[in-house]
Structures are given as structure tokens and as C-alpha cells.
Amino acid sequence: MSTDLAPVDGDTTGAMFEANCPDVYFTAGYGRAAAGTEPGTWQLVHRADRILLPYVVRRLDDSTSDAVSPYGYSGIHVDPGCTPAELERFWNGAVEHWRDAGLVTLFLRFSPLDPASVGAVQQLGVIELTRRADTVTVAVSRGSTAIWAGMEGRSRTAIRKARNAGLAGTIRSAGHDDVVAGSPFRRLYEQTMLRVGSAPGYLFAEDYYRSLVDGLGKALLIAEVRDPSGAVVAAALVLRHRDRAHYHLAGSDPRTVRDGANNLLLWTILEWASESGCTLVHLGGGVRADDGLFQFKRAFGGRRTPFWTGSVVLDERHYTALLDEHARTLGRTADDLRCSGYFPGYRLGRG
Secondary structure (H helix, E strand, C coil): CCCCCEEEECCCCCHHHHHHCCCHHHCHHHHHHHHCCCCCEEEEEEECCCEEEEEEEEECCCCCEEEECCCCCECCEECCCCCHHHHHHHHHHHHHHHHHCCEEEEEEEECCCCHHHHHHHHHHCCCEEEEEEEEEEEECCCCHHHHHHHCCHHHHHHHHHHHHCCCEEEEEECCHHHHCCCCHHHHHHHHHHHHCCCCHHHCCCHHHHHHHHHHHHHHEEEEEEECCCCCEEEEEEEEEECCEEEEEEEEECHHHHHHCHHHHHHHHHHHHHHHCCCCEEEEECCCCCCCHHHHHHHCCCCEEEEEEEEEEECCHHHHHHHHHHHHHHHCCCHHHHHCCCCCCHHHCCCC
């Protein structure tokens, strides 16, 4: 293993290391929560705080595993001061470490907020990069008045309508009571996921929410919109890291959508972020490229931010064997799975 490479597990990161992480998705607190949804074990390889790569290891059998970025946006962070030679040395050490650990493949979800790191990885030339549907980022350092003026008219109209209907938005630190089964947020989020036909993986277990609260502490917030009776009709979890905030999970009562509840929910987050010293809010993307959800988010004055994923086959022999086995199970060919656009192909149809 290269002396430039320092593997870290989820129990050995300290407060100073967490503070130096480029975003919440690189922290052990978030990584441990995300690992439970795979299920797997959160790990991170890094070179000081100049190159960081978090991932979740998922067991395949007694001797092999694969790895994936924690749910969200991390990929690899490369400090702007790193030279191509430093990155190459780091990567070679990481590959040696992963192969020794029996990893077959690695799938990375890069941060749309860190295009320089994507560019550095492109120059490295060893990761197969794929551009996915764009996400939306809203700059909020200019103040709430400027944010309001930069929104499309339909968004402002919907927010006014919500206020005229007696809806009110708030945002605060989230606690265990906010995310337990049956809480307003959980009820709205889970009903929304079922209503839109989302994949089962988006219905998270109790341990995920508990780990998220424990791992992020004050960096986890909950935004809520209440109707005149005080009932929560829209809610979202927000992840805060230094000067940025991420719109994480959200749900709403469909009966209040026409009243502008979802618009008021996002406005509450943007206004809070502006007043709390954030410079940007990442709203994520849609279900598909340029769909209605994406356009809804863009209407808040957001800009397109490219989202890239990366795939690496670390052990071609095991990868081919796994593809062949899974292809027989599906009644397809291994070439079909290789060309499906889903990576790793041996997990197609089973997560």
C-alpha cells in the first residue's frame, strides 16, 4: 500500500477531520447512516485532506465485495493544489488497497458542486465517466431580496398563494422525534414516495434516520410547512455543511400542492440559508432529465449543475464471472448487462 494513502473506517474519524471535509457526504456521520441502507460498511481513503474518497463496501461472498459512493454526492474530492502526479500516486495506492481487500468494482457519484475534481479525474483517465441528468443549485449569498427577484413569476405567485391560504414555513434542527415512524415528516415522505412509484430503496428503515440524527447533529435540519390548524402539510430534511445546504428528502400532502405548499417549503429553505451564512443551496435534480420536478426546482432561480458518475472494474475475472451468473438468472447475455447502462451489471434488477 502506498505511504501516500490512508484508509479510514467509520469509527476513527475525529472532529478536526470532519471539519476539514469538503462536504457533508464525506463525513463519517453521514457515511455510517448511508452505509446502513446498502447494507454495507462505510470507509474512506484519503491523502491528508487534499484527496478524499468515501465509499460503502458491500459484501458479495466470503472473499469479494464491491463499493459505491454513499447515497448523495461525493465521488472523489481533489484539492485544486494537487498535481496530476499526486492524484495518480493516490489512485494507484487506492487500487492496490482495494484489490487486496477483494473489491471487484467501484461506482462513484460525483459532486455537482465540485466540477474541478471531475476535471482532474477525467485527466487521470482510468475511471469511466458518465454524465447523468443535471441538478439544480441556487446561489443565496446575494440575500433573500435578490433571490426572490431571480425566481420565476410562477414560483413567487405560488408562495403568495400559500401565505394567503394561511400556510407558514419554519426550519430548525432535527431530532429523533422528527424522523421516527409515524412522525409528520416520515408520513409525508413515505406517502409521497409510494405515490410517485419510487424504487423500494427510497423507503429507508428506522436505523437510517436514527443514524442520520446521531451522525449529523445540528447539521441536520427539518423544514416544515403547516396549515392554519397547525398540521404539517409539507416537510424536508436539509443537510448543512459550512456554507452550503442540501435539500435531502421531502414529502407533501397532495391536497395542499395547489395551495403552494411545496413552493413555500423551498422558499423557507432558501430564505433561511441566505440568512444563515450559506452561499448556495443544492436542490438536486428530477427523476428524469428535465422533468417536471427539475423544472419546478429551476423556477427558484437555480442554475444547471452537471452530475457525473464513474465506474471502475478492479477485478475483471470476478466481474465477468458475476455477470455471466446473473445473466443466466435473468435469461440474458453478459454482453446485454455490460451494455445496459447499469453498473455493476450483476446488480441489475436487485439493487
